[in-house]
Amino acid sequence: MKFFFICALCYLLCSCGEQCGITAEPVAAIQFPFNTEASISKVSILGALQDVSNERVQFPLNLNADSTTYIFTQSNRIDTLTVYYKKRIYNASNTCGYVLDLEAPASGKTHTTTFKQIEVEYRSYYTPSHGAKLYYPEEESGIIVKINEL
Amino acid sequence: MKKLGYLIFVLIPLSIQAQDSTLKIRAVGVDVVKNVTHYVSGFDFQNPIIAECYVQFFTPKPNHYFSVSLGYASMARRAQNHFLQSFRGYSVKTTWEQYSKTSRKFFGYSGVFSYGTVKGELEIQGNYFPNYKTGTPYNQGIGVALEGFAGTSALLFKRIETRFLLRGGTIIADIGNPQFPYLTGLGISYLPEMLSFNVGATIQLFYLIKRAPKHHLTN
Numbered sequence: 001m002k003f004f005f006i007c008a009l010c011y012l013l014c015s016c017g018e019q020c021g022i023t024a025e026p027v028a029a030i031q032f033p034f035n036t037e038a039s040i041s042k043v044s045i046l047g048a049l050q051d052v053s054n055e056r057v058q059f060p061l062n063l064n065a066d067s068t069t070y071i072f073t074q075s076n077r078i079d080t081l082t083v084y085y086k087k088r089i090y091n092a093s094n095t096c097g098y099v100l101d102l103e104a105p106a107s108g109k110t111h112t113t114t115f116k117q118i119e120v121e122y123r124s125y126y127t128p129s130h131g132a133k134l135y136y137p138e139e140e141s142g143i144i145v146k147i148n149e150l
Numbered sequence: 151m152k153k154l155g156y157l158i159f160v161l162i163p164l165s166i167q168a169q170d171s172t173l174k175i176r177a178v179g180v181d182v183v184k185n186v187t188h189y190v191s192g193f194d195f196q197n198p199i200i201a202e203c204y205v206q207f208f209t210p211k212p213n214h215y216f217s218v219s220l221g222y223a224s225m226a227r228r229a230q231n232h233f234l235q236s237f238r239g240y241s242v243k244t245t246w247e248q249y250s251k252t253s254r255k256f257f258g259y260s261g262v263f264s265y266g267t268v269k270g271e272l273e274i275q276g277n278y279f280p281n282y283k284t285g286t287p288y289n290q291g292i293g294v295a296l297e298g299f300a301g302t303s304a305l306l307f308k309r310i311e312t313r314f315l316l317r318g319g320t321i322i323a324d325i326g327n328p329q330f331p332y333l334t335g336l337g338i339s340y341l342p343e344m345l346s347f348n349v350g351a352t353i354q355l356f357y358l359i360k361r362a363p364k365h366h367l368t369n
Contacts, residue, residue, distance in 0.1 A: 023232045025276045048278040063274055063282035089272070089286055094342050097233070097328025098286040100272055 019127035019141070021092060021099025026125060027058035028068070028083055028143040036150060042073040061143065063087065066105065081113040083120060083145060092126050099126050102143060116149040173207040176215055177311060179356030180204070184223075184337065193331055193338060198225035202241075202335065206356065213249040218242070221264075221335040229328055232273055233286075237326065239266035241335025247299075257300040262319070262335040264293040268326035286327070293323025295336045295348070303356075311356040318349040 032040075040054045045062075046069040052059055061083070062068045069082040085102040092099040103122050104110055110120040121144045181202035199222075206217035221241035228234055247258025270286035297319030304312045321339050323329070329342045339346040 020230050022274060023230055025274060025278065045278060049276075049280075050278060052278065060276075060278040062279045063276070064279055087284075089284065091327055094329055094344075097229070097326070098270060098272070100274070100284070 239334030
């Protein structure tokens with residue numbers, strides 16, 4: 001019996017930190033060029049039930065579609081950004097089982113935008129239990145959009 | 151896995167049957183509360199339906215019995231708050247047990263063969279968008295377990311044997327994804343791994359085909 005309890009304890013210790021993919025509405029981290037967030041007065045999302053705060057840096061993604069379109073309003077201009085993704089369900093581990101994740105679409109088209117230059121990076125929403133979290137802090141897992149030039 | 155199942159479920163009964171080709175039924179029974187621990191555990195199974203019935207046979211050795219049981223279980227659970235799993239399983243269990251010559255205490259061991267299917271559904275609650283639901287691939291699997299038990303019984307009306315059991319078992323199973331923490335015929339599986347274990351208590355009601363003698367328990 002002691003053996004089983006030791007096994008159970010070891011298992012619990014080893015499985016610390018595992019994040020089982022998307023378990024709540026996923027977000028994309030959108031990074032603006034230095035000191036430009038303040039100029040955005042409003043952020044809208046097509047099809048969303050409510051607007052999001054313009055002070056946020058993480059914006060919700062629509063799981064019911066394969067893209068989400070954001071509309072950024074500034075005093076003198078309006079920009080749009082559409083991020084594309086593909087949903088994927090796979091077997092991640094014994095603890096998590098099947099997990100839902102987002103990845104780059106097979107077509108290779110990651111975005112359409114009116115911004116001059118952006119990059120979209122796809123990181124897994126699933127974090128394994130052994131160490132990966134140390135390299136990618138929690139807030140930077142998932143889809144990351146870097147707007148390099150407005 | 152298949153060889154292990156063969157060893158437990160074919161060879162053990164055959165070895166017992168070989169001793170006496172005319173097995174006589176001692177009792178038929180049901181499990182009244184399959185796993186008392188089931189209801190006090192933190193697993194929060196939804197709509198559990200668990201049934202297990204037994205046929206117990208005399209063996210050539212006095213106070214030694216052999217039984218076969220069939221089990222069925224159906225239940226659901228919410229894993230990680232967003233993953234709904236519906237489980238359905240079937241089991242065959244063979245049991246050897248020995249009663250004390252002087253009291254109604256008994257002990258024994260069982261081999262369990264279990265088959266289960268699991269359907270999964272992911273549901274992500276949305277704050278900004280409508281909720282998202284999708285099914286996960288259908289999963290089925292088998293499990294085997296070796297269980298030891300000890301207990302005591304009380305006779306009602308000379309025919310109804312009420313059996314209180316404490317039991318523990320080792321499980322080798324791979325059913326569900328994530329693995330469903332239940333093995334039909336045995337009970338809750340405490341580790342989400344292929345090798346797991348189970349402990350529990352249960353109550354069985356057996357109806358004796360032949361009335362029990364007043365002062366001794368031999369055949």
